Amino acid sequence: MLRSSARMLPFVLTLALVGACQSGPALKNISSVDALKARFNADAGKPRIVLLLSPT
Amino acid sequence: MQKEILDAHRDSDLRVYAVWFNMVEGDARDRWSPELLTDRRVVHFWDEGKTVGAFFARRTQSEEMEQALAPNSSGLGQAVLWDSYLVFGPESRWDNGPTGIRRWGRTILRTRNDLGEAVKGLLTAPGVGK
Numbered sequence: 001m002l003r004s005s006a007r008m009l010p011f012v013l014t015l016a017l018v019g020a021c022q023s024g025p026a027l028k029n030i031s032s033v034d035a036l037k038a039r040f041n042a043d044a045g046k047p048r049i050v051l052l053l054s055p056t
Numbered sequence: 057m058q059k060e061i062l063d064a065h066r067d068s069d070l071r072v073y074a075v076w077f078n079m080v081e082g083d084a085r086d087r088w089s090p091e092l093l094t095d096r097r098v099v100h101f102w103d104e105g106k107t108v109g110a111f112f113a114r115r116t117q118s119e120e121m122e123q124a125l126a127p128n129s130s131g132l133g134q135a136v137l138w139d140s141y142l143v144f145g146p147e148s149r150w151d152n153g154p155t156g157i158r159r160w161g162r163t164i165l166r167t168r169n170d171l172g173e174a175v176k177g178l179l180t181a182p183g184v185g186k
Contacts, residue, residue: 024090027076027100033111036073037150039099043071044149047178049171050142051057051072051164052109054079055087 060168061175062095068179070097077103079138109136115153126161126170139163143174 030036040048062072072095076088085102093100103109113136115121125132131139140162148156159174161167 025094025098025100027085027088027090027102030075030101030103030107031105032107036075036101036108037154039073040144040148040150040154045146046069046071047146047175048144048148049061049070049072049175050108050112050144050154051074052112052138052140052142053074053076053164054083054138055076055085055089056080056082 057164058093058095060172062093062097064172065175065179070175070179072098073101074098075101075103075108077106077109077136077138079106079109079136106136106138109138111153112140112142113137120155120157121160124157124159126159126167128167128170129160129162130166131162137162141167141171143171143178145178 028035036050040050057072062070072093074093076085078084085104088100088102090100101108113134116125116132116137140160141164142154142160143158144154145156145158148154158178159170161170164171
């Protein structure tokens with residue numbers, strides 16, 4: 001039983017890694033413009049687009 | 057947006073900030089779909105208080121914003137700007153507010169051609185976009 005589990009370990013780890021890599025984008029909560037401002041300025045030197053959207 | 061802008065300029069260093077908030081009945085944070093914009097250059101924010109939309113709505117009367125408005129825009133003058141895009145060049149810097157707006161429009165669908173042209177012009181300018 002223990003040997004069988006050990007043999008499965010690389011397979012399980014691979015699945016976990018693939019799952020982590022394939023996870024979708026995150027949705028970060030903000031309560032003011034400051035977080036957007038910080039990100040905007042951190043990306044200075046690049047063209048930038050702000051989208052204002054509702055989810056439906 | 058995903059296909060016409062991001063996929064069309066796959067190798068550019070364009071950055072997109074998608075700010076989501078409730079505006080119409082049925083909107084909710086859990087109605088947000090992560091499949092709509094999956095490009096790694098997009099950062100998604102949930103703004104429950106509509107602070108970003110209100111912030112940009114207050115700025116729409118500025119001369120800089122008026123000059124950058126897409127001609128076919130509609131539904132302006134609301135307390136919260138939404139269903140809208142704002143395009144900024146690499147020189148833009150945000151102190152009291154972001155400077156150097158190149159183009160903005162509302163609604164996104166109605167003015168999508170202006171958005172595409174603005175991004176294309178920006179990314180094909182010498183020394184920009186890579």
